[in-house]
Amino acid sequence: MKLIIGNKNYSSWSLRGWLAAKQSGLAFEEIQVPLYGDDWTATKKQNDDIAPSSGKVPVLWDGDAVVWDSLAIIEYLADKVGRDRFWPKEDDARAMARSMVAEMHSSFLALRSQCPMNIRRQVEAGTIDDAAKADVVRILTLWAEARARFGRGGPYLFGTFSAADIFFAPVVSRFISYGIAVPGFALAYMEAVWSHEWLQSWIAAAEAEDWVIEQFETPVKK
Numbered sequence: 001m002k003l004i005i006g007n008k009n010y011s012s013w014s015l016r017g018w019l020a021a022k023q024s025g026l027a028f029e030e031i032q033v034p035l036y037g038d039d040w041t042a043t044k045k046q047n048d049d050i051a052p053s054s055g056k057v058p059v060l061w062d063g064d065a066v067v068w069d070s071l072a073i074i075e076y077l078a079d080k081v082g083r084d085r086f087w088p089k090e091d092d093a094r095a096m097a098r099s100m101v102a103e104m105h106s107s108f109l110a111l112r113s114q115c116p117m118n119i120r121r122q123v124e125a126g127t128i129d130d131a132a133k134a135d136v137v138r139i140l141t142l143w144a145e146a147r148a149r150f151g152r153g154g155p156y157l158f159g160t161f162s163a164a165d166i167f168f169a170p171v172v173s174r175f176i177s178y179g180i181a182v183p184g185f186a187l188a189y190m191e192a193v194w195s196h197e198w199l200q201s202w203i204a205a206a207e208a209e210d211w212v213i214e215q216f217e218t219p220v221k222k
Helices: 012-024 040-046 070-081 091-106 109-114 130-150 163-177 184-194 197-208
Strands: 002-005 029-032 059-062 065-067
Touching: 002 012, 012 059, 012 070, 012 163, 012 197, 059 070, 065 070, 070 091, 070 163, 091 130, 091 163, 109 130, 130 163, 130 184, 163 184, 184 197
Parallel strands: 002 029
Antiparallel strands: 002 059, 059 065
């Protein structure tokens, strides 16, 4: 398999696809394309690896099979290695995990736009508007319920590391980068995600990148 990803400092969807590939336990080749560079428009048209996705990342190739959405990548890999590697075993926990992942996949646009992922960035108590604050409250509510109901087996949302943690890992990054205030239980969860060996590897690579994408470096909206 090969996985096409973007800049590690900025690309939250690439992080999700990469974590999914790591979680699968399958060997894969990592191929990075610098997003939004001066030649990005030409690269999207000329690069056969990303052409099926219209230039979006991540893209997973497995022989002739191509998957270009992070949630679809999780489901494709779960089909290959077994869903228990990605999803909780019990019906009630799995139902909540799938719902949380789907909501993360489609929602929280205010938080995404005001706090784009930027691992190298550190903002002290950045100000966000009411819509983004509502996103934060909703995310914390989901985290609290998952931890209270299903988190007894470990430090992650459903105990052990799962698809839910994969999808919320970029949110952890955003909360850290933009100084979002969270309660103690959330801090403990964020520390567990941030200190995971895969995240630490990604963070180190992001910090070593020399790409700067100006549109993701603007101050958080006041």
